[in-house]
Amino acid sequence: MRDEALLGTDVAEASGVCLLAVHGVLGVRTAPQLDRVLRKQLLDRGRVLVDVSGLDLSSTAVLASFPAALAATGGWPASRMVVFGRDCPVVEGMWQAGRHREVPVAGDLAEASVLLERRPARVRRTIDLPHGPEAAPFARLMLRSACEDWEIPGDAADRASIVVNELVTNAVQHTTGPGDLSLAHSRRGLWISVRDGSSARPVLTVEAEGLGLRAVAELSRTWGVTPLQTGKSVWALVSDEPF
16 A cells, blocks of 8 residues: 555636545545645635545545535535545445445546535534633524524524523533534434533533523433543434424
8 A cells, every 4th residue: 555644636626616636545644634635625615526536545534534624614505525436445435434424425527516516414514612601692603504504494493592502501601611513414403512621521400590401401302421532522413393
């Protein structure tokens, strides 16, 4: 296998779409480089087709670079990406790891161009949050924008707005502050996650000034806490169905 430290990229444009060809070996050492290139092109162009036919793969874990870059640059519909290449390790790995649900994969450029116009099965975006009292209203604004982009029904958007407010408020009041907000939507509903730097598990109580995490439990299909290397993620799944 070729030297993993070497990753080449060629950029072209056709009809307002960025054509990015990546070649070399995608692994732990080159994934950050790919992430930077993807984010730059997504922010600059918004619509990116990635040719990975010349890209080898040393670890399927690094395929997370594709959906992570897409989510960090806003995701559908403003930010779109399709990965293509026939019978190549990256496309096969995307299918096997389920990454194709967020970043569609295709066999060739023609198929990729068609998929670029279709909403993926799972859309996602991540947003850095401020640490102060402005974090909750900012999170509500970002959630409303996502709900509008993803055509989430008004009743579900209203419930999700309360849920995100309580998750972020809890992080502001009981930790060093929220790190980022992750939003994702699929046929299961709207997934909301707030990351913070504290390992302490949140307590399901009614806050003196607000609804507290009990509202999260009542308005969500399910909710929970995922420990991270530094801190945790408190998440909830809000159904699209009428409450």
